Amino acid sequence: MELYIHIPYCRQKCRYCDFASYAGQDGTMAAYVDALLREADAMAVNTKDIPIKTVFIGGGTPSTLPAELLQKLLSGLHERFHIPAGSEFTSEANPGTLTPEWLDAAISGGVNRLSMGMQASQPELLRTLGRIHTQADVETSVQLARKHGIGNISVDLMFGLPGQTPDMWRESLDAALSLGVEHMSCYGLIPEDGTPLKLDLDAGRLTLPDEADERRMYDDTLRILSAHGFQQYEISNFAKPGRECQHNIGYWTREPYIGLGASAASFLQTKSGGLRLTNPAGIREYIAMADEQAWRRRERVSLLPEDARFESLMLGLRMTRGVSEADFAAMHGLTLDAYCGGILRQQEQHGLLLHQNGRWALTRRGMDVQNAILVEIMEATE
Ligand code: SF4
Numbered sequence: 001m002e003l004y005i006h007i008p009y010c011r012q013k014c015r016y017c018d019f020a021s022y023a024g025q026d027g028t029m030a031a032y033v034d035a036l037l038r039e040a041d042a043m044a045v046n047t048k049d050i051p052i053k054t055v056f057i058g059g060g061t062p063s064t065l066p067a068e069l070l071q072k073l074l075s076g077l078h079e080r081f082h083i084p085a086g087s088e089f090t091s092e093a094n095p096g097t098l099t100p101e102w103l104d105a106a107i108s109g110g111v112n113r114l115s116m117g118m119q120a121s122q123p124e125l126l127r128t129l130g131r132i133h134t135q136a137d138v139e140t141s142v143q144l145a146r147k148h149g150i151g152n153i154s155v156d157l158m159f160g161l162p163g164q165t166p167d168m169w170r171e172s173l174d175a176a177l178s179l180g181v182e183h184m185s186c187y188g189l190i191p192e193d194g195t196p197l198k199l200d201l202d203a204g205r206l207t208l209p210d211e212a213d214e215r216r217m218y219d220d221t222l223r224i225l226s227a228h229g230f231q232q233y234e235i236s237n238f239a240k241p242g243r244e245c246q247h248n249i250g251y252w253t254r255e256p257y258i259g260l261g262a263s264a265a266s267f268l269q270t271k272s273g274g275l276r277l278t279n280p281a282g283i284r285e286y287i288a289m290a291d292e293q294a295w296r297r298r299e300r301v302s303l304l305p306e307d308a309r310f311e312s313l314m315l316g317l318r319m320t321r322g323v324s325e326a327d328f329a330a331m332h333g334l335t336l337d338a339y340c341g342g343i344l345r346q347q348e349q350h351g352l353l354l355h356q357n358g359r360w361a362l363t364r365r366g367m368d369v370q371n372a373i374l375v376e377i378m379e380a381t382e
Pocket residue numbers: 009010012013014017018019021059060061094117
């Protein structure tokens with residue numbers, strides 16, 4: 001069982017962001033933390049004795065929470081859930097918002113891993129994205145976290161940005177490497193409808209790099225990070241040996257999780273497939289739901305066995321280690337071969353999938369066309 005807590009506050013809304021995150025709502029923070037603990041009470045009724053393998057505080061920007069509220073939240077979680085000492089306990093934090101007081105509260109509450117949004121090293125790209133920080137802020141924040149004893153730090157970077165060239169991307173990778181972090185997530189930009197960035201792209205005020213440049217950026221990522229001792233373990237994620245994010249691996253292997261907070265989802269495995277509960281995305285709507293204990297307002301989706309099988313493949317193929325035949329059979333009571341063996345072997349012949357040691361994984365070429373492969377599997381298994 002994993003635990004996720006969503007903190008939906010940001011200093012300023014980034015121009016590409018469509019997450020449940022809000023600027024100018026800090027006045028609701030105290031009530032929001034109370035609501036999180038109320039939801040934790042409700043979720044802990046049936047899960048109190050199940051050890052929590054990993055905790056992830058995401059957002060939004062968790063480092064905008066005042067230290068005393070963070071402290072209240074973390075001690076409240078420890079009172080309600082069984083979080084064994086040493087469990088991976090991550091919080092996202094953004095450069096420009098990290099303070100010594102916040103770090104003290106985080107560390108005394110069990111946080112042992114930080115994930116920071118760096119995105120790019122060039123001021124002009126940070127401006128295009130609407131980020132509030134500079135590269136100097138990133139460096140200061142990493143140094144501050146190290147000084148406080150955080151030994152496991154990840155940074156997020158983005159490629160395929162408007163105005164970004166492969167040279168600029170390599171420069172950002174170099175800047176991230178010089179921070180000496182243990183983990184990097186490198187995401188290709190997906191312009192989301194309704195964001196200011198997408199409106200600028202649609203109006204021709206900004207232009208994306210062409211496909212060849214974007215592919216070069218991804219290939220450079222694999223080459224450069226591998227040369228610096230990072231292993232790719234998922235399409236967008238790279239880690240020094242032993243520093244892979246266990247929380248995300250749990251998500252890709254369909255480990256059950258409890259999600260607390262606005263827009264957060266919980267996933268519980270059931271005999272018939274699974275149950276996903278999703279909270280409302282608005283801060284006030286979420287607080288009202290918690291105040292009234294009206295948990296029935298969550299969106300409730302039951303996963304059928306066929307949905308669960310497809311989800312195992314869709315999530316598992318994101319990882320370089322791929323999908324284990326033994327784990328698939330144990331989880332679904334059906335062999336992977338019986339489920340979609342024909343289509344997997346066909347993709348293997350096309351050089352898109354690799355079958356070895358009882359696992360199916362995407363090849364490098366397969367990663368580029370992952371969605372097309374999944375569509376074929378979906379159509380073949382319907
Ligand atoms: S810091 Fe993250 S969550 Fe907040 S607005 Fe920017 S991208 Fe969105």
